[in-house]
Amino acid sequence: MERLRARDASVVSVLYDMYSPALYGVVLQIVKIEETAEDVLQEAFVKIWNSFESYDASKGRLFTWMLNICRNQAIDAIRSRQHRVNTKTEDIEGPQVSGFSAAEFKPEYIGVRDIVDNLNPEQKQVIDLMYFEGLSQSEIAEAYDIPLGTVKTRARSAVKVLARFFKGRA
Incomplete structure (x- = not known):
């Protein structure tokens, strides 16, 4: 010393x-x-x-x-x-948002980041880190000291909210 x-x-x-x-x-x-x-x-x-x-x-x-x-x-x-x-992002387990293939792409989907801003803060954090920052669910859990199950639950609930939003706009 x-x-x-x-x-x-x-x-x-x-x-x-x-x-x-x-x-x-x-x-x-x-x-x-x-x-x-x-x-x-x-x-x-x-x-x-x-x-x-x-x-x-x-x-x-x-x-x-x-x-x-x-x-x-x-x-x-x-x-x-x-x-x-x-590194690659892990897939979300659970419901998947459909309608995002190249053939079905709609120009209004470009504003996804703005739509994500309407999620609750916990869901928004997980979606931002996964889809816009490229972290896996495990990495999010480790980096933010959140149980992995909680991260997965937040991701699934956010995807459900986003799926309802996109179905309403399709």
């Missing part, structure tokens, strides 16, 4: 050797892709080094502080555009 406070750069490799396996495991559980987990861990250690002065031993252990930094970096990574491009 004293060497970290004194900004002794050689202590970073000791810190890395001691904690990286456990931290990497946590990051990998969140991001699911080894290459991304390695990048996130590296970025997290840079952040740990650059922000060590903000660590307060009276508030918790060093490992816990580092774990929170790694977890936050991993969540930021899965929210990033590049990660969304590299």
